[in-house]
């Protein structure tokens with residue numbers, strides 16, 4: 394008799410479990426419907442006050458053997474799991490992860506297309522210094538084959554406050570004037586929202602440096618600018634964090650984002666940073682955004698550029714960043730890692746980069 398009772402009750406428990414499971418799954422579906430609405434309306438997915446209110450109501454409801462504390466614990470676990478599935482869905486819905494985001498023509502920086510099949514060199518000195526320095530370097534870059542974007546910092550994010558901080562607006566003007574003479578598009582770093590307008594007025598592409606990858610106000614502002622953005626990975630940033638930073642720009646209206654792996658900080662002192670080539674393969678797999686590799690800041694040395702450049706291209710990089718100077722030993726910043734013009738020319742020859750091609754008609758530039 395006892396045996397019968399027990400098995401009947403167990404049968405009832407099995408049925409109740411399935412009922413609870415059905416209700417939980419239905420609840421999860423409703424949670425996801427709410428999450429989709431919040432995403433559309435740009436609202437926060439997590440609302441602690443709403444959770445507290447639900448817990449108060451449940452703990453006060455007429456109850457059975459479970460006490461208020463146990464009820465709260467059970468429902469907290471349900472809320473927590475619901476938040477997890479919302480985050481999972483949010484990640485899946487990220488613009489950064491959407492496949493058709495970048496057209497076959499890539500992202501256009503004036504007449505150069507990044508991510509359209511042909512590797513692009515982002516090349517120039519670490520900093521804008523003098524008219525003579527800029528002219529000599531630009532002339533050497535323009536003379537070599539391949540698609541190139543002229544880089545040089547006017548606002549420099551130096552670790553040491555006593556180091557050269559850049560020529561600022563004068564540097565921007567010099568960069569633009571030199572680049573125009575040689576028909577090269579430009580990329581330069583924007584440090585903060587207060588100088589964004591002036592940098593955007595002078596440069597063809599705006600660089601977010603490693604130190605600024607987490608500057609969310611700057612990223613949001615870049616989402617509203619009609620210029621492509623080169624987003625560098627922070628020294629200590631995970632790939633998730635890099636993609637979330639890119640998402641700030643994309644979700645604010647600008648899809649023209651190129652990602653840049655520039656080495657991460659590890660325990661290894663033989664290189665300035667550690668070049669993370671698996672990051673390039675993973676970023677190419679997880680997003681449609683073009684990815685380039687900054688060899689100069691990753692390696693901090695010139696002697697192993699060619700094999701590392703080959704490796705970066707082999708793993709799928711859409712371009713390379715290289716610091717080049719006519720007289721590296723006199724450079725005002727990063728002299729030790731800048732290639733001189735002969736080394737640069739030898740590198741381009743060693744890589745066998747082809748001549749420039751016209752951008753694809755469906756290339757994108759600036760915000761949607």
Ligand code: PEP
Nearest residue numbers: 546602603604625655690
């Ligand atoms: C740069 O490219 O000039 C620079 C400062 O690089 P990073 O932000 O990667 O250190």
Ligand code: MN
Nearest residue numbers: 519716726727
């Ligand atoms: Mn530098």
